[in-house]
Amino acid sequence: MYVPLTSVPLPSEIEKLKSSLPEFEVSAYRFARRTKRSLKFVDVLGEELPPHLVATLPNAMDFVGDVAVIEIPPELEAYKQTVGEAVLKIHKRVRLVLAKSSAVEGVYRLREFETIAGVGRPETIHKEYGCMYHVDLAKVYFSPRLSREHDRVASQIKDGETVVDMFASVGPFSILIAKRHKNVQVHAVDVNPIAVSYLKKNIEANHVGKNIVPLSGDIRQVVEERLAGVADRVIMNLPEKAKEYMDTASKALKPEGGTMHYYEFTGMPKPLKTAKIRLVEAVKQTGRNVKRVSYVGLVRATAPYTFQVVVDAEIQ
Numbered sequence: 181m182y183v184p185l186t187s188v189p190l191p192s193e194i195e196k197l198k199s200s201l202p203e204f205e206v207s208a209y210r211f212a213r214r215t216k217r218s219l220k221f222v223d224v225l226g227e228e229l230p231p232h233l234v235a236t237l238p239n240a241m242d243f244v245g246d247v248a249v250i251e252i253p254p255e256l257e258a259y260k261q262t263v264g265e266a267v268l269k270i271h272k273r274v275r276l277v278l279a280k281s282s283a284v285e286g287v288y289r290l291r292e293f294e295t296i297a298g299v300g301r302p303e304t305i306h307k308e309y310g311c312m313y314h315v316d317l318a319k320v321y322f323s324p325r326l327s328r329e330h331d332r333v334a335s336q337i338k339d340g341e342t343v344v345d346m347f348a349s350v351g352p353f354s355i356l357i358a359k360r361h362k363n364v365q366v367h368a369v370d371v372n373p374i375a376v377s378y379l380k381k382n383i384e385a386n387h388v389g390k391n392i393v394p395l396s397g398d399i400r401q402v403v404e405e406r407l408a409g410v411a412d413r414v415i416m417n418l419p420e421k422a423k424e425y426m427d428t429a430s431k432a433l434k435p436e437g438g439t440m441h442y443y444e445f446t447g448m449p450k451p452l453k454t455a456k457i458r459l460v461e462a463v464k465q466t467g468r469n470v471k472r473v474s475y476v477g478l479v480r481a482t483a484p485y486t487f488q489v490v491v492d493a494e495i496q
């Protein structure tokens with residue numbers, strides 16, 4: 181592995197690198213120029229589309245296992261199959277190309293898709309941070325855009341903790357946490373029974389059955405019946421509604437308190453400040469207090485000027 185340096189290090193810096201990273205060596209290396217560049221939409225479609233439409237081709241798409249998910253702008257509606265075939269040509273490991281045909285909606289947070297190229301069902305196996313997830317994009321929520329957030333939260337877990345993943349879906353927070361931390365107990369809850377059946381399949385596929393309990397049902401009822409006062413940490417990844425579940429999160433935490441990862445969608449201006457204030461007020465209304473906000477960050481942009489924001493807070 182080569183790690184590029186941004187400038188030629190001073191002798192003192194080389195000494196420092198040698199002592200802190202003894203297995204690395206600092207050297208100058210001239211790499212051969214890459215002649216074969218990967219294909220782009222314009223290479224494949226430049227001749228097939230009218231020139232004014234080439235500029236409207238999407239710049240990005242999501243890959244979930246061997247399924248590509250793309251947003252087709254209205255101008256390209258008549259050419260969507262052509263665009264889908266181009267995706268298959270460019271990305272050899274893609275089997276199926278889906279176009280988004282609705283927003284993420286409903287209690288289960290599902291989106292409608294239209295198949296524009298390829299074969300088979302939208303069921304696939306996605307790999308993320310060494311874990312594998314069976315998912316069916318038509319039946320469960322899954323977004324590869326949350327992978328860094330899964331990793332960020334999983335890396336904060338301490339030995340011996342009990343975690344309640346309140347809106348777990350197929351388990352990307354819960355499974356990564358359980359895989360990395362053997363001495364941790366995770367309760368993973370979702371109201372979508374199909375998501376929970378995939379969660380169970382994923383628990384098995386990742387060999388983490390010892391420290392995750394999958395639970396199907398409304399989190400309010402599940403906490404009431406079996407998870408009140410058990411958690412050192414709660415993960416509230418239902419950004420459009422998390423605030424409404426603050427009382428439940430508060431109830432799930434141990435009486436002495438714990439850590440909350442709170443998510444919401446927030447617009448401009450000042451999305452970070454707004455989310456932080458909303459969290460502090462919502463916690464207060466449950467009869468608890470925020471002792472410290474340890475982190476506020478943008479998880480991803482979800483629409484122009486709208487973001488998914490996370491607030492990590494220690495609750496008393």
Ligand SMILES: C[S@@+](CC[C@H](N)C(=O)[O-])C[C@H]1O[C@@H](n2cnc3c(N)ncnc32)[C@H](O)[C@@H]1O
Nearest residue numbers: 287288289321347348349370371372398399417
């Ligand atoms: C945004 S998705 C969660 C995604 C997942 N945590 C991840 O990181 O990929 C929200 C999930 O909450 C579930 N959900 C919605 N309302 C719920 C409730 N009242 N109780 C439990 N789960 C709920 C949905 O079925 C959906 O799977």
